[in-house]
Amino acid sequence: xxxxxxxxxxxxxxxxxxxxxxxxxxxxxxxxxxxxxxxxxxxxxxxxxxxxxxxxxxxxxxxxxxxxxxxxxxxxxxxxxxxxxxxxxxxxxxxxxxxxxxxxxxxxxxxxxxxxxxxxxxxxxxxxxxxxxxxxxxxxxxxxxxxxxxxxxxxxxxxxxxxxxxxxxxxxxxxxxxxxxxxxxxxxxxxxxxxxxxxxxxxxxxxxxxxxxxxxxxxxxxxxxxxxxxxxxxxxxxxxxxxxxxxxxxxxxxxxxxxxxxxxxxxxxxxxxxxxxxxxxxxxxxxxxxxxxxxxxxxxxxxxxxxxxxxxxxxxxxxxxxxxxxxxxxxxxxxxxxxxxxxxxxxxxxxxxxxxxxxxxxxxxxxxxxxxxxxxxxxxxxxxxxxx
Amino acid sequence: xxxxxxxxxxxxxxxxxxxxxxxxxxxxxxxxxxxxxxxxxxxxxxxxxxxxxxxxxxxxxxxxxxxxxxxxxxxxxxxxxxxxxxxxxxxxxxxxxxxxxxxxxxxxxxxxxxxxxxxxxxxxxxxxxxxxxxxxxxxxxxxxxxxxxxxxxxxxxxxxxxxxxxxxxxxxxxxxxxxxxxxxxxxxxxxxxxxxxxxxxxxxxxxxxxxxxxxxxxxxxxxxxxx
Ligand SMILES: Nc1ncnc2c1ncn2[C@@H]1O[C@H](COP(=O)(O)OP(=O)(O)OP(=O)(O)O)[C@@H](O)[C@H]1O
Ligand SMILES: [Mg+2]
Numbered sequence: 001x002x003x004x005x006x007x008x009x010x011x012x013x014x015x016x017x018x019x020x021x022x023x024x025x026x027x028x029x030x031x032x033x034x035x036x037x038x039x040x041x042x043x044x045x046x047x048x049x050x051x052x053x054x055x056x057x058x059x060x061x062x063x064x065x066x067x068x069x070x071x072x073x074x075x076x077x078x079x080x081x082x083x084x085x086x087x088x089x090x091x092x093x094x095x096x097x098x099x100x101x102x103x104x105x106x107x108x109x110x111x112x113x114x115x116x117x118x119x120x121x122x123x124x125x126x127x128x129x130x131x132x133x134x135x136x137x138x139x140x141x142x143x144x145x146x147x148x149x150x151x152x153x154x155x156x157x158x159x160x161x162x163x164x165x166x167x168x169x170x171x172x173x174x175x176x177x178x179x180x181x182x183x184x185x186x187x188x189x190x191x192x193x194x195x196x197x198x199x200x201x202x203x204x205x206x207x208x209x210x211x212x213x214x215x216x217x218x219x220x221x222x223x224x225x226x227x228x229x230x231x232x233x234x235x236x237x238x239x240x241x242x243x244x245x246x247x248x249x250x251x252x253x254x255x256x257x258x259x260x261x262x263x264x265x266x267x268x269x270x271x272x273x274x275x276x277x278x279x280x281x282x283x284x285x286x287x288x289x290x291x292x293x294x295x296x297x298x299x300x301x302x303x304x305x306x307x308x309x310x311x312x313x314x315x316x317x318x319x320x321x322x323x324x325x326x327x328x329x330x331x332x333x334x335x336x337x338x339x340x341x342x343x344x345x346x347x348x349x350x351x352x353x354x355x356x357x358x359x360x361x362x363x364x365x366x367x368x369x370x371x372x373x374x375x376x377x378x379x380x381x382x383x384x385x386x387x388x
Numbered sequence: 389x390x391x392x393x394x395x396x397x398x399x400x401x402x403x404x405x406x407x408x409x410x411x412x413x414x415x416x417x418x419x420x421x422x423x424x425x426x427x428x429x430x431x432x433x434x435x436x437x438x439x440x441x442x443x444x445x446x447x448x449x450x451x452x453x454x455x456x457x458x459x460x461x462x463x464x465x466x467x468x469x470x471x472x473x474x475x476x477x478x479x480x481x482x483x484x485x486x487x488x489x490x491x492x493x494x495x496x497x498x499x500x501x502x503x504x505x506x507x508x509x510x511x512x513x514x515x516x517x518x519x520x521x522x523x524x525x526x527x528x529x530x531x532x533x534x535x536x537x538x539x540x541x542x543x544x545x546x547x548x549x550x551x552x553x554x555x556x557x558x559x560x561x562x563x564x565x566x567x568x569x570x571x572x573x574x575x576x577x578x579x580x581x582x583x584x585x586x587x588x589x590x591x592x593x594x595x596x597x598x599x600x601x602x603x604x605x606x607x608x609x610x611x612x613x614x615x
Contacts, residue, residue: 005497016485298481301442302542303470303498305463381469382443385481 010316025324027280031273032328040336044346046259059216062246072208086221091118092209101166102154113200121213129161129176136196145176149191278368285372297384306377313373321365391415395448408434410604421576423595431604441465474543476553480535482527489523495546513541533564
């Protein structure tokens with residue numbers, strides 16, 4: 001018997017009992033919808049996180065000194081590191097949480113004390129005014145560059161160059177407004193204040209530089225520069241566990257690991273829901289075989305072989321399940337877009353997931369249809385004909 | 389063409405043994421029109437089902453065109469049913485969701501005939517049964533006599549060696565029953581081999597040979613005298 005005919009037969013049999021077919025499909029529809037929606041949102045958000053990490057700059061290296069209390073790098077060390085071949089810029093950073101006041105308004109924000117190199121290293125520029133200058137550091141000027149959230153919070157406007165603010169009780173004047181960055185993994189990039197390193201060392205009562213950023217001339221030399229820095233610091237501290245060096249590739253691979261875990265969990269959910277859907281299909285197919293015993297008898301009497309009946313019922317359950325899969329993909333598509341808008345998470349629907357979902361649901365139909373179909377196929381023709 | 393030798397069919401349920409056919413020996417040649425008569429429960433249907441390869445004998449031999457059918461497996465039997473036999477049942481046994489022409493096509497589907505040829509042959513068979521105007525009707529839209537004619541068209545469409553009919557007029561009023569019997573008479577005159585089971589002596593008179601069975605045994609086998 002021809003395959004297309006078998007499919008047409010299956011479809012007309014499904015259509016002849018629409019409500020039941022729909023209820024049978026429901027398990028598969030819900031399962032596939034859940035998978036498509038979750039994977040789309042999961043992938044969408046990891047893609048956003050990775051692109052944020054990429055926007056940090058592909059040639060950024062972050063160094064954290066972690067060991068004992070008196071471990072820190074000196075001005076000299078920084079000069080030596082800046083001299084490593086392949087390094088284009090370096091910026092030490094001292095950071096802490098502070099309270100900022102202007103007039104009768106106050107807010108808490110994060111403060112970074114750094115050098116002019118920060119601009120290039122962190123890819124952070126001003127939209128108004130100016131960034132820190134070497135002179136600010138040399139003279140220990142009390143100047144500040146602020147993010148737009150800080151300006152909004154304290155002044156309700158953004159053209160606040162020249163305004164005075166007090167940071168932890170010390171007066172600063174605003175010389176620059178940072179470009180708007182939006183929020184990222186680490187919270188809002190717009191809610192922060194940048195001041196000269198030297199001024200910050202006084203304000204925060206700490207001279208120890210324990211974090212610094214390095215940018216390389218090109219992404220290709222990142223690994224080589226990381227190696228040089230690690231060698232240098234190991235020699236200096238005589239301990240390779242007293243510092244940590246990150247770069248973007250490492251961050252990305254961490255994210256990818258998290259994504260892989262997420263995908264595994266989603267596949268688990270998919271597996272369980274498709275299993276439940278499959279059991280529903282098997283159940284209905286068994287009922288259908290019983291109901292159609294006479295039909296099977298008639299078909300056998302006029303020459304249907306075991307295989308013909310087997311294929312007929314297998315195709316029927318595969319079509320029910322596959323159709324459920326397709327409907328699930330459509331509903332999942334809509335669900336992902338809807339949730340994406342409501343939760344403000346990007347949705348990424350890719351062809352591989354759609355193909356996989358379709359393949360899986362057809363497969364489930366075949367696997368769970370096998371038992372009912374073989375039951376139908378092995379009916380004795382005369383018993384089937386006599387069945388009332 | 390059909391030769392049965394000491395054929396028995398025994399149903400055993402626990403200690404209970406029902407001997408439905410008891411050592412039946414019989415042969416039927418090509419072109420014959422045979423009626424099988426007998427009281428209810430005498431084993432007529434059992435005999436027809438075994439002849440039509442729907443069921444298998446408990447012991448004894450069955451030769452069809454000289455071949456021993458008793459050793460055939462399920463798939464070979466399905467093929468024999470498809471190629472050699474056309475069935476007409478008392479309850480019509482049409483598929484209710486298919487149209488008349490789709491029902492008639494079914495044996496050709498399982499014989500592997502192409503869609504176009506299948507449709508042509510099925511329509512021709514329906515026209516022969518006088519149902520040219522009912523091709524796309526479903527069984528529920530046809531009268532009993534018309535349904536039985538669709539069933540006959542289905543039995544004929546694959547040009548079987550033997551037409552087996554188990555009480556084909558049993559569910560019909562006497563007028564439609566006579567019409568159906570006229571069709572069988574006509575088919576016989578065209579050279580078809582027909583085996584007909586009936587209770588009704590008036591129906592059996594259409595045949596040329598009448599076999600009577602009782603308690604699973606043949607009690608008489610004679611020519612039908614013309615009135
Ligand atoms: N599947 C079965 N299991 C047990 N006994 C059976 C079975 N089928 C038939 N029989 C028995 O075999 C005997 C012959 O049955 P069969 O159906 O051949 O009778 P029949 O001559 O066709 O009767 P009717 O004229 O009523 O159709 C009966 O006694 C019946 O009870
Ligand atoms: Mg009977």
